Amino acid sequence: MWKGLISFGLVLAVLAEIHHISTDATVRPLETQFDPTLQNAIATAQSLLQTAVQEAQQQLQQAGIPVPSVTVSQSQDGTQIIEVRIDRRWGIHRLPAVPPQAEQSAGPVKVQAGDRGVSAATLQRAVTTIQQVSLPVLSSNLNARLGTATVVLFSTPSAYANALRQAGLPALEISQIVRKTGGLTVGTEVWVPLYALQGHAELANVVTHELTHVWLNQQGLGDKLPTWINEGIAWYSGMTAEAQVSRVEAEALAQAYDGQLRAAAANGQLLPLSASESDILKANYNVEWEDYRAVQALVQAHGNAALRSFLSASRNEAVSTAFAQAFGISESTFEQQFLQSLERGF
Ligand SMILES: [Zn+2]
Numbered sequence: 001m002w003k004g005l006i007s008f009g010l011v012l013a014v015l016a017e018i019h020h021i022s023t024d025a026t027v028r029p030l031e032t033q034f035d036p037t038l039q040n041a042i043a044t045a046q047s048l049l050q051t052a053v054q055e056a057q058q059q060l061q062q063a064g065i066p067v068p069s070v071t072v073s074q075s076q077d078g079t080q081i082i083e084v085r086i087d088r089r090w091g092i093h094r095l096p097a098v099p100p101q102a103e104q105s106a107g108p109v110k111v112q113a114g115d116r117g118v119s120a121a122t123l124q125r126a127v128t129t130i131q132q133v134s135l136p137v138l139s140s141n142l143n144a145r146l147g148t149a150t151v152v153l154f155s156t157p158s159a160y161a162n163a164l165r166q167a168g169l170p171a172l173e174i175s176q177i178v179r180k181t182g183g184l185t186v187g188t189e190v191w192v193p194l195y196a197l198q199g200h201a202e203l204a205n206v207v208t209h210e211l212t213h214v215w216l217n218q219q220g221l222g223d224k225l226p227t228w229i230n231e232g233i234a235w236y237s238g239m240t241a242e243a244q245v246s247r248v249e250a251e252a253l254a255q256a257y258d259g260q261l262r263a264a265a266a267n268g269q270l271l272p273l274s275a276s277e278s279d280i281l282k283a284n285y286n287v288e289w290e291d292y293r294a295v296q297a298l299v300q301a302h303g304n305a306a307l308r309s310f311l312s313a314s315r316n317e318a319v320s321t322a323f324a325q326a327f328g329i330s331e332s333t334f335e336q337q338f339l340q341s342l343e344r345g346f
Helices: 002-027 036-062 072-076 086-090 120-142 157-167 171-180 200-218 227-245 247-266 277-282 287-314 319-327 331-344
Strands: 102-106 109-113 149-154 184-186 189-193
Touching: 086 184, 102 120, 109 120, 120 149, 120 200, 120 227, 120 287, 149 157, 149 200, 157 171, 157 189, 184 200, 189 200, 200 227, 200 247, 227 247, 227 287, 247 287, 247 331, 287 319, 287 331, 319 331
Parallel strands: 109 149, 149 189
Antiparallel strands: 102 109, 184 189
C-alpha cells in the first residue's frame, strides 16, 4: 500500500517538475521566437502534461490523500497572463497610493517611481513611451482621449509584493502574482512591475494595454463589456504599440501565442469567448490571446471605424445591440463562427 503510494507520489513529483520546466519555457516566449515548430511542441507537451497532472491529482483526491501543492493554478500561469484582475477576483476597487519616489507627467498620465530602484532614465523612458506610443495608438485605434490616470512603476519583486500587500491581496497569491503577471489596472490606477518586462517593446505593450483598460473604465465600459471584448481591445492596442517599437518582437510574441492557441485547438481544449473567469484561470493557453484574435478578426472584417462606433454606442445602449449594429452579426453567432475558424486551423 505505502510502496504504491510513494511511487505514485514520485510520479506526481516528476510530472510536476517536468510541468514546471515546460511552463517556464512558455513564460519566455521570445527565447523560442524563431522556431514555431518548437513552440508548438512545447505547447502540446505542456497541455499533455497538465492533463496528466490533473488526472494524478484526481486519483489522489479520490484515494483521500491530501493533494500536494501542484495546483492547477500554477500550471495555468505557465501562459503568462498580462495582468491579474484583482478587482474581480478579490473585490479590490481602489489601489492604495504608493508614496512616489519621483514623478513626471506624460500628458494626462502621472508616471511615478514606486520605489527607489526606478532610475530617472527609466522613468523618462516610460514617459516617452506613453507620449510617443501609447497615447497615439489609443487615438488611432480607438479614437480615445485618455483622462487623468496614474502609472506606478516597480523595479523589484519585493517592492511590488509590498505594494500588493498594502492593496489587501491575499498573502498566498502575492508571490505568484509577483512572478507571473505583467501589470494591473484598477479604475484609473496602473501598476507595472518593470522587472517582469524584457525591454522597451514589452513595456510599450503592457503600458498601452493597461491604459486601454483605464480608458474603457473612464468610458463606463470596463465592467459593461464582456471580458473577451475588454481584453481583446486592450491586447489590440498593446500589440499595435509593441509592433511600433519592434516589429520583430511583436511577431515573435504572436508566433508563440498562436502556437499555444493551435495546440489548444488541436487538443479540443479551446474555451468559448464567453468562458467564465474560473475556466479562463484553468486554461493551459493564453485565453486573452484568443480574445485578441477575435477582436482583430472583427477589425480586419469591418475596420477600425466599426470598432469605434461599437464602443461609442455601447456607452448608451446594450452591448448586444451595439455589437449587432456595428458588426452586422449577433455576438453569439460571431463567437460560434470565430471558434469554428480556430478549430479548422488558422
Ligand atoms: Zn488586460
